[in-house]
Amino acid sequence: MASKGRKFEDELKDLETLVSQIDAGELTLEESIGAFERGVALVKSLNQKLDEVERKVEMLTRDAEGRLESVVLQGESEGGSNASAADADDEDVSF
Amino acid sequence: MDRQGQLDLALRGSRAAPTLKVSDLVRRIRDTLDANLDEFWVVGEVSNARLAPSNHFYFTLKDDRASINAVMFRSAFVRVRFKIRDGMEIIARGRVSLFDSRGALQLYVEEIEPRGVGALQIAFEQLKRKLAAEGLFDAARKKPLPYLPRTIGIVTARGGAGLRDMLRILFDRFPNLRVILAPTRVQGDGACNEVARAIYDLNREGRAEVIIVGRGGGSLEDLWCFNEEVVARAIYHSRIPIVSAVGHEVDFTIADFVADLRAPTPTAAATMVVPSKRELRERIAADDASLQMAMRRAIDELRETADDLASRLRHPKKLLAAARERLEDARRELHAAVAARLADARRSLRENAAGLRAPTSILREQRLRLSRLALQLAHGMERRAKEHRAVLGAAAARLDSLSPLKVLDRGYAVVLDAASGRAVSDAAAVEVGADLDIRLARGRLQARTTAREL
Numbered sequence: 346m347a348s349k350g351r352k353f354e355d356e357l358k359d360l361e362t363l364v365s366q367i368d369a370g371e372l373t374l375e376e377s378i379g380a381f382e383r384g385v386a387l388v389k390s391l392n393q394k395l396d397e398v399e400r401k402v403e404m405l406t407r408d409a410e411g412r413l414e415s416v417v418l419q420g421e422s423e424g425g426s427n428a429s430a431a432d433a434d435d436e437d438v439s440f
Numbered sequence: 441m442d443r444q445g446q447l448d449l450a451l452r453g454s455r456a457a458p459t460l461k462v463s464d465l466v467r468r469i470r471d472t473l474d475a476n477l478d479e480f481w482v483v484g485e486v487s488n489a490r491l492a493p494s495n496h497f498y499f500t501l502k503d504d505r506a507s508i509n510a511v512m513f514r515s516a517f518v519r520v521r522f523k524i525r526d527g528m529e530i531i532a533r534g535r536v537s538l539f540d541s542r543g544a545l546q547l548y549v550e551e552i553e554p555r556g557v558g559a560l561q562i563a564f565e566q567l568k569r570k571l572a573a574e575g576l577f578d579a580a581r582k583k584p585l586p587y588l589p590r591t592i593g594i595v596t597a598r599g600g601a602g603l604r605d606m607l608r609i610l611f612d613r614f615p616n617l618r619v620i621l622a623p624t625r626v627q628g629d630g631a632c633n634e635v636a637r638a639i640y641d642l643n644r645e646g647r648a649e650v651i652i653v654g655r656g657g658g659s660l661e662d663l664w665c666f667n668e669e670v671v672a673r674a675i676y677h678s679r680i681p682i683v684s685a686v687g688h689e690v691d692f693t694i695a696d697f698v699a700d701l702r703a704p705t706p707t708a709a710a711t712m713v714v715p716s717k718r719e720l721r722e723r724i725a726a727d728d729a730s731l732q733m734a735m736r737r738a739i740d741e742l743r744e745t746a747d748d749l750a751s752r753l754r755h756p757k758k759l760l761a762a763a764r765e766r767l768e769d770a771r772r773e774l775h776a777a778v779a780a781r782l783a784d785a786r787r788s789l790r791e792n793a794a795g796l797r798a799p800t801s802i803l804r805e806q807r808l809r810l811s812r813l814a815l816q817l818a819h820g821m822e823r824r825a826k827e828h829r830a831v832l833g834a835a836a837a838r839l840d841s842l843s844p845l846k847v848l849d850r851g852y853a854v855v856l857d858a859a860s861g862r863a864v865s866d867a868a869a870v871e872v873g874a875d876l877d878i879r880l881a882r883g884r885l886q887a888r889t890t891a892r893e894l
Contacts, residue, residue, distance in 0.1 A: 354587030360727050367734035370741055377738045384731040391724045395717055398590040398616050402607065404598070405622045405641055413645050415620060 353394045360387040463540070470538040479535050482547065483555055484508075486528045491517075499524070501532065501547060510534070510547035520552055523691070527660050529555040564667050567694055571669070576676045577697045583681040585701060585713065586649045588720070591618040592713060593648030593680065595638040598623035602656040602687060602706035609710035614717040620648050626655035631665045636674035643678055651678065652709045653695065654685030663687075666695035675699055685709030848881035858886070867892045 363384040367377050403415040460468070484501035491497050495514040500507050510532065512520070524530065534549040571577060592610060596602050598621060610617055622638035625631040635653065642648045653675065655663070665671060666686045675682050675698040684699035685706040696702040703709035840846070848854070855864040858875035870876065870889050878885040 352587070357587075357723070357727075360724075360731070364727055364730045364734050367731070367738050370738060372738070374738075374742050377735065377742075381731060381735045384727075388724055388728045388731070392721070394588070395720060395724075396616065398618055400611065400616045400618075402619045402621065405620055405638075405645055407641065413641055415645070418621070 351390075353391065356387050356391055356394070360384055360391065363387070462543075466538055466540050466543050469543075470540070473536055473538060477536050479533060479550075481531055481533050483529070483531045486524055486530055487526050489524055489526050497524070501530070508536075508545065508547050510549050512549040512552065516550050522554055524552065525660055525691075528561075531555045564694070567667065567669055567672070568697065571672055571694065571698065576672060582700045585681050585683070588715060589617075589649035589713060591620060591647045591649050593642040593651035594619060594621050595624055595635055595642065595651060595653040596621075596655050596706070597626045600626065600656060602626075602654055602685070605656070605705075605707045606652060606685075606710040609707055610714050613711065614714045616717075617714065618647070620645065627658065627662045627665055632668035632670050635665060636670045639671075639674040639678050639682070643680055648680050650713050651680050651682045652685050652703075652706070652713060653682055653699070654703070654706050654709060655687060656706060657687035660691075663693060666693035668694070671695055672698045683709045683713055845881065848879070851881075853885075854879040868894055 363380045366372055367380050367384075372380060402418045404418050406414050406416060408414060482501065484503050484507075487500045487502055487507075489497070489499040495517065497512040497514075497517040497520075499510050499512075501510045502508075531553050532547070532549045533551040534547050536545060536547055538544070539546045575581070594603065594606060596606070603621070607619065610619065620642065622642050624634035624638045626635065639651065639653065642651050653671075654666075663686050666684070672694045675684070675695060681700040682698075683701045683703050684693070684695040685703040685708065686693050686695060687705045692702070701712060703712050856862065856877040856879060857864050857870065858877045861877075864870055864876065870892060872889050872892055874889050876887045876889060878887055
């Protein structure tokens with residue numbers, strides 16, 4: 346249930362469904378315990394998913410042959426507030 | 441009089457002009473204007489249009505050689521039925537007067553009408569109609585945004601204010617995100633093609649889960665790129681959902697109509713695209729707490745049910761106890777009743793004890809009668825016995841006289857066949873040589889037949 350392939354929002358929805366199912370008291374004790382265990386696993390998976398990706402700003406560029414390349418921009422990943430002078434000019438440079 | 445005074449006097453004298461205070465001068469200019477310039481209609485292009493917090497509308501009206509500041513007071517502006525934008529050709533009715541405190545000429549506009557529609561506006565409307573007819577704006581084909589995109593594509597100018605705002609908000613809401621910037625110019629010749637190509641590139645690269653296309657605020661001409669067909673088609677063909685974020689609060693661009701979601705500004709786009717990680721954490725924690733609580737409650741409820749059932753299971757035992765108690769009561773009652781009846785019986789027995797003596801006297805009487813009868817019976821019996829004895833004595837005497845033994849006494853004998861024991865009364869019945877038994881009055885004789893006579 347809490348597998349890596351599943352979407353965050355689906356897992357979140359599942360978790361909230363499980364909570365309301367247990368809450369509604371429509372499950373047997375065994376089902377409740379099963380639902381609870383799945384819920385605990387979902388909480389763990391959801392929290393992991395929130396931390397899955399590393400903070401990074403990349404820039405997509407094309408080389409002469411039109412091949413795409415992505416370069417990590419060091420400054421901007423800190424919040425993008427310290428753009429260099431060259432960056433600032435970019436808007437006005439015509440190709 | 442000092443030298444300056446003399447100079448002033450000299451100047452005044454030479455020009456024959458009066459000396460005025462500034463306010464007098466301004467007032468006289470205004471009076472002259474008011475007296476000589478009646479209301480008129482004036483044609484020109486709007487620029488620097490802005491609505492003041494007071495809701496008075498300020499703009500500059502210009503043509504290719506001159507310009508004049510204009511104001512439309514709130515009372516007049518609320519009657520305007522179309523949107524006044526920079527670059528728009530308008531025809532305005534009003535008058536010119538002087539703004540006293542700054543001594544500035546101003547056009548006071550009472551009424552305003554669009555003068556034809558600008559070329560850009562016509563192009564915009566035509567393209568909008570065409571793309572709408574092709575279905576590029578259909579709500580049905582709009583893609584849902586991912587709930588938690590971890591990689592955000594951005595198409596905008598590198599170093600632009602829009603990018604800075606977006607990165608700030610994105611990382612503020614979700615500190616660990618991957619952002620892929622496809623840098624483009626966002627105004628000027630060729631910018632449209634760059635924006636379109638950047639959208640295609642991000643689709644080709646494929647990691648972005650959502651793309652923000654936009655730029656910060658600018659004039660209508662500055663934002664024109666986002667009204668171009670090539671951008672509209674690029675947005676339409678993107679597999680990745682696209683949020684348009686062209687920095688202008690009021691008007692829509694073509695890009696806004698095609699995009700899967702329209703944000704009024706880049707900042708708003710960043711907010712819409714990425715959920716707050718803190719809020720998600722809090723939500724998960726709240727769900728977790730609800731889960732624990734729900735489970736506890738479920739167990740409590742089941743326990744309560746179990747307790748309830750258990751108490752109902754004890755019930756029969758209680759019933760049994762009650763029954764036993766009833767039984768015991770009944771037994772006690774029974775004992776009491778029996779005892780009471782016994783007492784009653786005893787009491788009535790005692791009460792009837794006198795009555796019980798009568799039977800004994802009856803018994804005594806009967807016994808007396810019985811003994812009397814027994815006596816009579818005995819006397820009767822004795823009498824009868826005497827009578828019988830007398831008859832018996834006579835019979836016995838007669839019987840005695842008839843007894844063979846009496847005959848024997850007189851010398852007769854009885855001959856018996858020794859073999860058969862029978863009395864022999866015929867000689868033919870006895871063979872010669874047969875043994876005979878001869879009974880006398882006293883004793884017997886054994887004899888053998890030696891001869892017979894028939």
